[in-house]
Amino acid sequence: MTSITGHSEADAGPSGDMAATGRVGDRIFSALATGSGVFVVTLIGLVAAFLLAQAVPSLMDNKASFLTSREWQVSAGDLRFGIADLLWVTVISSVIAMAIAVPVAIGVALFLTQYAPRRLARPFASLIDLLAAVPSIVYGIWGYFVLRDFVQPVQSFVESALGWFPLFAPLTVSGTIFLASIVLAIMILPIITAISREVFDQTPAAHKEAALALGATRWEMVRTAVLPFGKPGVISASMLGLGRALGETIAVTLLLSVTRGTFSWSAFAGGETFASRIANGSAEFDTPLKTGAYIAAGLVLFLLTFAVNAVARIVIERRKAFSE
């Protein structure tokens, strides 16, 4: 919301602030605000430093290629571990979850803000928010005992129709990546919906009226005014959801069949994500070198979510000139 016509003192930012009087209240507040900012940055730096410090000795001892190997052999004296399959399963499960959740979330948010009568919108929105309050272990159990039976026929159908495509190759695994993706999609749906709803709701009436006055139908109004206005918000929301999907542990650990030694590009394979591998391996955290191998995997997950957020920032930043 920077001004178009010029810059006022108030816009000038924190440096060269003429309004600071040096009074006690001012100084306390400025110290608190600066302190909080520094604290968060330091915390992230420390987490990164911890992960690095713990991971590096194991990585030095690693006899396999960390990035390209699919081995995971962490018994003492013979460290051979790589993350190739973990990276694939983590990314593909989250991407499928996003592919399901984002369109649904946008649809729900549009329905709530543009189509639903006000009386209905409020309770409906609370209901969606409630999805976020369900503990992830419950999603895991539900997915395992209930959803799996419903997903099975869908899987069989896709396998028989598109089985020639590596991503849909038929396999005989019960806890598939596909199943985990659906549960992940449901888990990230509320956060994406809530933020999208918020930004769609803030579309200025002037923009909507501009579209309507040109003879736009409701959907055309949504397309010309609401969606472009909400796009950066939807991207941020999706990235938050993606961050959660990438790191989700307990539900995924429960759902995915561990299939070590076999690997397939299929979404109907089992496997492990970074998070579920670490959770499954928690019994092995006995020597620093073993633990380090798992922490190295955690470090990659950390960097992955970091990269996702950075990309989202760049996307939003690039469109900024058009969104004021």
Added chain:
Amino acid sequence: MAQRIDVKDLNVYYGSFKAVEDVSMSIEPRTVTAFIGPSGCGKSTFLRTLNRMHEVIAGGRVEGTVALNGRDLYSKDIDPVAVRRTVGMVFQRPNPFPTMSIFDNVAAGLRLNGVKTKAVLAEAVERSLKGANLWNEVKDRLDKPGAGLSGGQQQRLCIARAIAVEPQVLLMDEPCSALDPISTLAIEDLIDEIKQQYTIVIVTHNMQQAARVSDRTAFFNLAATGKPGRLIEMGDTAKIFSNPTEKATEDYISGRFG
């Protein structure tokens, strides 16, 4: 392409509140008609009934008829979307689509009408921007955001956007109230030019503006707060400003109230 408007016995409501009562008037093609009156007298509300934008507000409804070249805009078989494609509107605050370039802003209405050919769009954009006296200022930066223009330029952009679809009637709701005098003058000159082609209805709080730009003037007033607004008097602008029939009109114009 300009068309006449005949309003008969129109009542305008917000829910159960009657905002405008019993308005009948005729607006001739290729004229500029100004609506004046104190705040809250319903002139903007009434204006928005002329392209069915009033219904966009929750609870908004009307009774009576608004006929465009003899066809009632409110008859059951008429689609409000089609009405708005024929009767364009410019708002009080410039409202270009912020995510769109200057070009896309002007082309927006045509694209809604299904025009996709690049050459046709480019031709229409140039014609409309020229029509809105904005072409020379923006022709080198059509791909830049419309929100980066000055307020007056933005308002002319909105006029270009509205005339790009070649409407029959152009409604303007206080189009200069957010602009400086120079930009206001530019818009007034523009109104004078485009009235050759369009029927123009303008709501204004600025009586000099009404006197300068309009051929006919309608004065709206309300008896008291909470009472519906009414059309007090309508006539040639020269007559309304020099020799109005109603006492209230004279009082308002001479600055005794409002």
